[in-house]
């Protein structure tokens with residue numbers, strides 16, 4: 001099975017613990033968002049997955065095998081860890097060709113990945129002159145050289161313009177749609193809301209949450225509707241009978257989920273219930289994420 005299994009992973013640098021007994025799984029066919037504030041241990045975990053650092057304790061396997069035991073690693077797992085790591089004097093084509101040759105991959109893959117990442121027209125240009133967005137694409141092309149079923153991207157949208165961000169999001173989704181296991185790190189929840197199916201949240205190296213995006217949104221009030229009316233008790237029963245989930249909100253209001261605002265309005269009209277408020281709640285996922293990770297922040301600014 002194409003997946004990443006992180007089990008009891010711990011990484012210490014001298015007295016500092018960067019990753020602390022971390023366990024989670026990255027499943028195939030979905031984008032798993034790897035979230036945490038700066039310094040949480042995301043990059044360290046990703047480096048260990050890619051065999052670039054060794055764990056102090058615990059293990060990581062890719063589709064059941066340790067990175068060091070994979071005969072041609074790039075055919076199993078590809079990663080974009082540092083988009084700046086491109087030899088500036090090489091063309092995009094020669095950079096990928098050198099990478100293919102040194103990793104025992106067929107040269108014909110170069111054309112395929114250039115095409116897939118939209119770089120064919122600039123393949124003969126020096127990568128040194130590439131914009132950040134193009135360097136990101138080149139890094140992704142390199143990660144795809146071996147056509148791996150497992151992919152890892154460390155903060156891939158950092159510094160990109162809106163068009164670049166949109167392209168990367170769509171690209172991650174398409175890789176997952178093909179059945180690949182995709183792990184993407186970010187320190188922004190808003191970024192993940194539009195890309196990830198699953199969330200793994202860490203703080204100070206420890207697991208804080210391992211949940212589906214849908215469950216996380218529901219638990220944090222996204223998708224609920226605030227309703228105010230003259231007889232909340234009566235309307236709550238009507239809503240429940242219509243399949244909604246209802247709980248009491250502030251000042252005799254109702255917080256309704258599992259039924260869209262439009263349907264709630266229609267139900268009220270049908271039963272001649274007068275509504276004084278019907279507002280879909282835009283609970284900020286970023287707020288929910290801040291709340292979740294607040295105890296794990298290394299440096300908290302003083303509040304006056």
Ligand SMILES: Nc1ncnc2c1ncn2[C@@H]1O[C@H](COP(=O)(O)OP(=O)(O)OP(=O)(O)O)[C@@H](O)[C@H]1O
Nearest residue numbers: 013017018036037038039040041042043044045187
């Ligand atoms: N080579 C190293 N030597 C010493 N300490 C390190 C090393 N690499 C990382 N650390 C420390 O480990 C902790 C986790 O860092 P890491 O880069 O993995 O976090 P991160 O979640 O990726 O953060 P960011 O979003 O800022 O990149 C930090 O406190 C960092 O200073």
